[in-house]
Amino acid sequence: MVGINPGPVAxxxxxxxxxxxxxxxxxxxxxxxxxxxxxxxxxGAKPEEIGAAVAFLxxxxxxxxxxxxxxxxxxxx
Numbered sequence: 001m002v003g004i005n006p007g008p009v010a011x012x013x014x015x016x017x018x019x020x021x022x023x024x025x026x027x028x029x030x031x032x033x034x035x036x037x038x039x040x041x042x043x044g045a046k047p048e049e050i051g052a053a054v055a056f057l058x059x060x061x062x063x064x065x066x067x068x069x070x071x072x073x074x075x076x077x
Contacts (some may be wrong), residue, residue: 001067002057002062002065002066002068002069002070003068003069003070004050004053004054004057004069004070004071005069005070005071005072005073006045006050006072006073007039007040007044007045007072007073007074007076007077008039008044008045008046008073009021009044009045009046009047009050010043010046010047011044011047012047014044015032016031018035018036019032019056021035022034022035024026037067039074039076040073040074040075040076041074043053045072045074047069047073050072053070053072057070067075
């Protein structure tokens with residue numbers, strides 16, 4: 001059994017939520033990217049980055065992996 005523990009992922013939902021926060025805190029939803037500066041690499045993970053890890057863990061190349069949780073958060077934790 002293996003699992004993946006992703007950090008924030010750059011999805012439409014994340015952008016929508018960050019835009020709302022930018023409007024509340026900065027007065028302009030278009031400034032949403034400014035709120036990502038505290039994240040590792042200044043962004044959330046790309047969905048493809050999480051998907052690549054899933055594909056690897058589900059593949060025969062990871063056949064000896066067991067009892068592990070892979071954290072993908074850009075080093076935030």
